[in-house]
Every structure is written in structure tokens, then in C-alpha cells.
Amino acid sequence: MDGIDHLADERNKAQFDVDAMKIVWAGSRHAFEVSDRISKLVAADPGFRKDNRPMLGRNELFKNTLRKAAYAWKRIIELHLSEEEAAKLRFYVDEPAYTDLHWGMFVPAIKGQGTEEQQQKWLPLAYKMQIIGCYGQTELGHGSNVQGLETTATFDPQTDEFVIHSPTLTSSKWWPGGLGKVSTHGVIYARLITDGRDHGVHGFIVQLRSLEDHSPLPGITVGDIGMKFGNGAYNTMDNGVLRFDHVRIPRDQMLMRVSQVTREGKYMQSDVPRQLVYGTMVYVRQTIVADASCALSRAVCIATRYSAVRRQFGSQDGGPESQVIDYKTQQNRLFPLLASAYAFRFVGEWLKWLYTDVTQRLQTNDFSTLPEAHACTAGLKSVTTTATADGIEECRKLCGGHGYLCTSGLPELFAVYVPACTYEGDNIVLLLQVARFLMKTVSQLGSGKKPVGTTSYMGQIEHLMQCRSNVQRAEDWLKPSAILEAFESRAARMSVACAQNLTKFTNPEEGFAELSADLVEAAVAHCQLIIVSKFIEKLLQDIPGKGVREQLEALCNIYALFLLHKHQGDFLSTGCITAKQASLANDQLRSLYSQVRPNAIALVDAFNYTDHFLGSILGCYDGNVYPKLYEAAWKDPLNDSVVPEGYHEYIRPLLKQNLRTARL
Numbered sequence: 023m024d025g026i027d028h029l030a031d032e033r034n035k036a037q038f039d040v041d042a043m044k045i046v047w048a049g050s051r052h053a054f055e056v057s058d059r060i061s062k063l064v065a066a067d068p069g070f071r072k073d074n075r076p077m078l079g080r081n082e083l084f085k086n087t088l089r090k091a092a093y094a095w096k097r098i099i100e101l102h103l104s105e106e107e108a109a110k111l112r113f114y115v116d117e118p119a120y121t122d123l124h125w126g127m128f129v130p131a132i133k134g135q136g137t138e139e140q141q142q143k144w145l146p147l148a149y150k151m152q153i154i155g156c157y158g159q160t161e162l163g164h165g166s167n168v169q170g171l172e173t174t175a176t177f178d179p180q181t182d183e184f185v186i187h188s189p190t191l192t193s194s195k196w197w198p199g200g201l202g203k204v205s206t207h208g209v210i211y212a213r214l215i216t217d218g219r220d221h222g223v224h225g226f227i228v229q230l231r232s233l234e235d236h237s238p239l240p241g242i243t244v245g246d247i248g249m250k251f252g253n254g255a256y257n258t259m260d261n262g263v264l265r266f267d268h269v270r271i272p273r274d275q276m277l278m279r280v281s282q283v284t285r286e287g288k289y290m291q292s293d294v295p296r297q298l299v300y301g302t303m304v305y306v307r308q309t310i311v312a313d314a315s316c317a318l319s320r321a322v323c324i325a326t327r328y329s330a331v332r333r334q335f336g337s338q339d340g341g342p343e344s345q346v347i348d349y350k351t352q353q354n355r356l357f358p359l360l361a362s363a364y365a366f367r368f369v370g371e372w373l374k375w376l377y378t379d380v381t382q383r384l385q386t387n388d389f390s391t392l393p394e395a396h397a398c399t400a401g402l403k404s405v406t407t408t409a410t411a412d413g414i415e416e417c418r419k420l421c422g423g424h425g426y427l428c429t430s431g432l433p434e435l436f437a438v439y440v441p442a443c444t445y446e447g448d449n450i451v452l453l454l455q456v457a458r459f460l461m462k463t464v465s466q467l468g469s470g471k472k473p474v475g476t477t478s479y480m481g482q483i484e485h486l487m488q489c490r491s492n493v494q495r496a497e498d499w500l501k502p503s504a505i506l507e508a509f510e511s512r513a514a515r516m517s518v519a520c521a522q523n524l525t526k527f528t529n530p531e532e533g534f535a536e537l538s539a540d541l542v543e544a545a546v547a548h549c550q551l552i553i554v555s556k557f558i559e560k561l562l563q564d565i566p567g568k569g570v571r572e573q574l575e576a577l578c579n580i581y582a583l584f585l586l587h588k589h590q591g592d593f594l595s596t597g598c599i600t601a602k603q604a605s606l607a608n609d610q611l612r613s614l615y616s617q618v619r620p621n622a623i624a625l626v627d628a629f630n631y632t633d634h635f636l637g638s639i640l641g642c643y644d645g646n647v648y649p650k651l652y653e654a655a656w657k658d659p660l661n662d663s664v665v666p667e668g669y670h671e672y673i674r675p676l677l678k679q680n681l682r683t684a685r686l
């Protein structure tokens with residue numbers, strides 16, 4: 023617009039090397055270079071324009087998504103992009119589409135649950151997009167309770183086929199993304215029945231539509247489930263409904279890595295745990311944690327830049343008013359979110375490592391870390407998505423009235439993001455899984471079995487149950503040991519209290535249900551400890567770049583002390599800290615805000631988001647917000663005419679009638 027960087031003064035205040043921080047954020051120089059190159063490529067291509075999304079009707083919106091997905095694929099082929107680059111391109115195109123489920127769930131389900139032979143047959147077709155797949159698990163009647171699914175796959179030994187059937191209305195598949203209008207195939211979860219015996223839920227590859235004319239195959243009824251929350255947003259996705267009427271598939275389309283059905287119809291289980299049928303969910307939950315840091319950092323980038331641009335009150339002698347970012351209340355809402363974005367980034371990196379490690383162990387039939395991987399992915403998915411969804415809404419409020427405009431980018435981001443609290447497992451249901459894992463860990467403490475991994479802190483249970491924090495001055499809260507001890511003792515004491523209360527019930531399941539709210543809180547405390555400790559571990563690594571480590575230390579302390587302040591009820595009631603120490607933590611938090619304030623804009627610049635990806639006038643790099651808002655308003659279709667359509671039908675007659683009444 024005017025070519026001036028309105029945030030230049032803010033950028034000049036930075037006390038650290040922003041380029042070095044960009045590499046820390048990206049994970050490596052290589053990751054940064056790929057991300058930087060691909061984001062610019064997408065931003066420069068008018069084929070990936072997205073600013074009109076909230077204005078489009080469903081059909082137009084969906085067709086536009088189909089066009090973009092096909093165009094993205096064309097560019098991926100033309101540019102010979104690697105798998106990593108192609109994934110980045112889809113990420114920066116920034117539009118939920120059937121391809122998310124094809125690459126994100128269908129392919130991983132075949133990789134994780136298919137035999138070598140099945141992978142060789144199906145993966146090349148999927149990689150070339152000669153078939154398009156979805157993940158068909160949830161039904162109208164059951165989502166969380168996977169064992170409650172009703173779709174059946176009955177083996178017919180006469181023909182060597184499975185008969186896939188939806189016996190009830192509630193067994194209709196409901197929600198799978200990409201299913202409604204696009205997928206040709208699906209990994210469909212159904213109860214396996216052989217010789218009249220029900221062996222529980224298994225995955226099957228089922229063709230849904232003709233590869234010739236896209237019409238549903240005989241016995242298949244399929245469609246979209248309808249509009250979802252928000253304009254644009256997740257409505258680019260065709261979440262679907264699907265019913266089977268005795269659809270026959272060959273026996274070799276049951277995914278048979280975990281268990282097999284022989285030609286004679288004999289059910290056999292490999293020596294791998296049956297929970298591997300849930301493996302795709304573990305994989306996706308892990309990616310959702312990394313995605314949380316992307317969504318939250320995006321909202322925080324918008325709110326931080328706008329908070330530096332926006333001025334309100336406080337003018338002295340006719341000088342400029344105060345930047346709203348200088349209000350302590352604004353900092354107290356914004357900076358913990360900034361710190362959370364970094365915290366989720368690092369815990370996401372660690373979770374990716376954990377997932378890779380468990381996958382490698384599975385190859386060698388070492389299943390020992392699977393329960394922990396399940397608990398960590400479930401718990402961290404839950405805690406990070408809840409905080410991110412709440413954080414995006416807080417960023418909208420931090421931007422005042424303008425945050426409510428679609429051009430702020432925040433309403434759409436919120437609408438797209440909130441279902442992350444539900445999909446891939448409802449957040450409460452997942453925290454209850456963590457709680458079960460914790461209760462099991464506590465119950466084994468007396469048996470001499472040493473807790474490992476993320477529960478290893480429970481190995482010092484005697485100390486954690488009686489220790490008292492020795493913080494005496496606000497600065498003492500900057501010591502990682504002080505923070506870790508407080509978080510470990512809080513988590514341990516909450517788990518032990520739940521375990522003790524559970525013993526009061528004769529029926530453990532009844533006790534678990536009765537105490538479930540406390541159990542969820544204990545699970546949250548455990549997950550927050552993981553995030554804090556992974557941030558602290560990150561700081562033990564070599565971190566090059568002037569001032570980068572100091573900024574990360576400040577953010578780590580803000581993240582931990584903000585949680586401590588927010589959950590001080592837990593810390594106080596379990597006796598881990600005193601009221602005086604809680605107050606000192608708050609004093610330290612305020613001074614950390616002052617330390618971060620001059621660096622705030624540079625800390626969000628380090629995310630390296632293009633204006634195209636941010637999709638926000640309030641968050642634009644140059645901070646030239648007002649002219650852009652003013653110009654965008656005039657582009658609204660409602661301003662195409664000065665006198666609105668409908669004036670003659672609805673406004674003029676009203677005014678005339680009021681005129682007559684007034685004359686009376």
C-alpha cells in the first residue's frame with residue numbers, strides 16, 4: 023500500500039537474532055528452507071487465492087476446493103516436489119480438503135494395518151491418486167465408543183468374500199471427511215463376524231464409487247452430512263454419510279497385519295496387540311499436536327501485531343495514545359499464548375520423536391512403549407487443542423471489534439479449529455484414557471516396577487508426596503528445578519489422591535466413573551508437566567543465535583508460571599507451594615512480561631508466516647491496518663450497489679408506511 027513498515031520501530035527493539043529463531047521454530051535449517059520456499063510459492067500463485075472463502079455458497083465453495091486440490095496436485099507433479107515439500111504445499115494452501123484424509127489417514131491406515139502384500143497392492147494406487155481414500159470409522163450412533171460400532175463384515179466361505187452391511191440407522195457411517203462427495207475407497211471399520219462369532223472391530227478396504235463415472239457402487243448409499251459451523255471454514259470438507267446394503271468385497275481386503283481370516287474362515291491373531299487397529303489414531307493425534315502450535319501461533323501473530331498497531335487512551339500532551347500491547351492486562355492475556363505456541367511446538371517435536379521410536383520398536387515386535395505412546399498422544403492432543411481453541415478465541419477478543427470481522431482471519435481460524443477438540447477423540451474421553459494409564463502406574467508403584475518415560479517422576483513418589491517448594495524470592499521461580507519440582511509434585515499428588523479415593527469403591531469401574539472429573543484434572547496436570555519438562559529439555563540443547571536462548575528461557579518461564587498461576591488451586595490444595603510462593607510466581611510473571619514486550623513482534627515474525635497464509639488484515643506484516651480495512655470494506659458484495667437490492671420491496675414500503683403513520 024504505502025510501502026512503509028509501520029512496525030519497523032517494534033522490529034528494531036528486538037534483542038535477539040530473528041533469523042536464528044526462525045530456524046529453531048522450524049526445527050532445522052532444512053525444514054526452514056523448505057517451509058520458506060513453499061510458503062512463498064503458494065502466496066505468489068493466484069490459483070491459491072482464499073480471501074473470498076467466507077462469501078461463497080456451499081456448492082461454489084466446495085467446487086473451488088476441488089479445483090484447488092487438483093491444481094495443487096498438478097503443481098506438485100510439475101515441480102517434482104518431494105513428499106515433505108508436497109505436504110508443506112498442502113499446509114500452506116490452507117484449506118481443509120479430502121486430500122487431508124487421503125494422505126493423513128487412508129494411506130497411514132494401510133501402511134500401519136496392512137500386510138506387506140496389501141501395502142504393495144494399494145499404496146502405489148493411493149500415492150498416484152489413482153484412488154482417493156477416506157477413514158470410515160465413526161457412525162451416527164457411536165464415535166467415542168469404537169467397540170460399540172455396528173457395521174458388520176460377515177465372512178462368506180462360499181465365495182471367499184466379506185459382506186459389509188449397515189444393519190441399523192445408527193450404524194450409518196457419519197462424519198468421515200472426503201467420504202461425502204469424493205472418495206473412491208475407504209478404510210471402513212466394521213465388526214468382523216466369522217462362523218457366527220463376533221471378533222470385534224477391524225479395518226477393511228472398500229471401494230465406494232466407480233472409477234469410471236464416480237457413481238456409488240451397487241449397495242452403497244453415500245452423501246454429504248450438511249453444513250457445519252462457520253462460513254467457509256470446515257465446509258470445504260465433504261464429511262459424509264454412508265450405508266452398506268450387503269456389499270461384497272474380496273477376503274484380501276481385510277487389513278490383516280493384526281489379525282487374519284483364512285480361506286476356510288478361521289480367525290487368527292498375530293502376536294501383535296489388537297490395539298494396533300487403533301494405530302492410525304495414534305499417528306494422527308501426534309500430528310494434531312504439531313498442528314496446534316501452527317494454529318495458535320497464527321492467531322497469536324495476528325493479535326500481537328495488531329496490539330502493537332492499535333492505540334487506545336493514554337495520550338500525554340497531545341502525543342500519540344498508548345499501544346494496547348503496553349497494557350499489562352493485554353500482556354497477561356497475550357504473552358502466555360505466545361509462550362504456549364512455542365511450548366506446543368517443542369512438545370510436538372518431541373512427540374514426533376516418540377511416535378517414530380514406538381513405530382521402530384513395533385517393527386521388531388517390541389510393544390512395551392505402546393501404552394505410553396497412546397497416553398501421551400491422547401493427553402497432549404487433548405490439552406493442546408483445548409488451549410489452542412480457547413486461545414484463538416482469546417486472540418479475537420484481544421483484537422477488539424475488528425477481530426470479529428472475517429478480514430481479521432480469526433473467525434474462520436476459530437471455526438476451522440474448534441472441531442479439533444472433538445475429532446480424533448473427544449478431549450475428555452482421551453483424558454480419561456490418560457487417567458487410566460496414570461492409575462495403573464500408581465497401582466504398580468509398590469510392586470517394585472520402576473515407572474519409565476513420562477511417568478518416571480513417579481519413581482520418587484515418597485519425595486514428591488512430602489516435598490515443599492523452597493522458593494523464597496520471585497527470581498527463585500526462574501530455576502528449572504523449582505518449576506519441575508512444583509509441577510511433578512502437583513501431578514503426583516493429584517494422581518495419588520485419585521488412586522486413594524478409588525480404593526473406597528468396591529467396584530473399580532463405578533469408582534472411576536464417580537471420580538472422573540478429578541481424574542481428568544489429574545490427567546491435565548500430568549500432561550502440563552510433560553509440556554513444561556519438554557520445553558525445559560529443549561533449553562538444554564545447543565541453541566545458536568544472539569539472544570535466542572534468553573528469549574526461549576523467558577517464554578518457558580512464562581508458560582510454566584502462567585499455568586502455575588491459573589491452576590494455583592491445585593498447587594495450593596495439594597500443599598506443593600504456599601500462598602506466598604504463588605504470589606511470588608505472579609510477581610515474576612509480571613517482570614517476564616516486561617522482558618518479552620520489546621521482543622514480541624520479532625517473536626511472532628520468527629513464525630515466518632506470509633500475509634497470504636495469515637489471511638488477516640490485522641496481522642499483516644507491515645502493520646498498515648487501517649487503509650487495508652477501509653479498502654476491504656468497499657469490496658464487500660453488499661457495497662456493489664449504493665442502494666441495496668431489496669430496497670424497493672422492503673425498505674421503501676416501510677418508510678412510506680411510517681410516513682403515513684407520522685402524518686396521522
Ligand SMILES: CCCCCCCCCC/C=C\CCC/C=C/C(=O)SCCNC(=O)CCNC(=O)[C@H](O)C(C)(C)COP(=O)(O)OP(=O)(O)OC[C@H]1O[C@@H](n2cnc3c(N)ncnc32)[C@H](O)[C@@H]1OP(=O)(O)O
Pocket residue numbers: 116117118122126157159160165166167168169199255297298300301303304313392393396434435438444445446447448451455458
Ligand atoms: C483456515 C483454514 C485452516 C486449515 C487448517 C486445516 C487443518 C486440517 C487438519 C486436519 C486434521 C485432521 C482431520 C480430522 C480427521 C478426523 C478423523 C477422525 O476423527 S477419525 C475417528 C477418531 N475416533 C476416535 O478417536 C474415537 C475415540 N475412541 C477411542 O480411541 C477408543 O475407543 C478409546 C480410546 C476411547 C478406548 O475405548 P475403550 O475403553 O472401549 O477401550 P478398548 O476396549 O477399545 O481398548 C482398551 C485398551 O486399549 C488401549 N488403547 C485404546 N486406544 C489405544 C490406542 N490408540 N493405542 C494403543 N492402545 C490403545 C487402552 O488404553 C486399553 O488398554 P488397557 O491396557 O487394557 O487399559
Ligand SMILES: Cc1cc2nc3c(=O)[nH]c(=O)nc-3n(C[C@H](O)[C@H](O)[C@H](O)COP(=O)(O)OP(=O)(O)OC[C@H]3O[C@@H](n4cnc5c(N)ncnc54)[C@H](O)[C@@H]3O)c2cc1C
Pocket residue numbers: 123157158159160163164165166167196197198199256261441444445446447448449450451454
Ligand atoms: C470435523 C470433524 C471431522 C471428523 N472426521 C472424521 C473422519 O474423517 N472419520 C471418522 O471416522 N470420524 C470423523 N469424525 C468423528 C469424530 O471422530 C467423533 O465425532 C469423535 O470421536 C467424538 O465422538 P462422538 O461424536 O461419538 O462424541 P460423543 O462420544 O457422543 O460425545 C458427546 C459428549 O459425551 C461425552 N462422553 C462420551 N463418552 C464419555 C465417557 N466415557 N465419559 C465421559 N464423557 C463422555 C463427551 O465428552 C462429549 O461431551 C469427525 C468429527 C468432526 C467434528
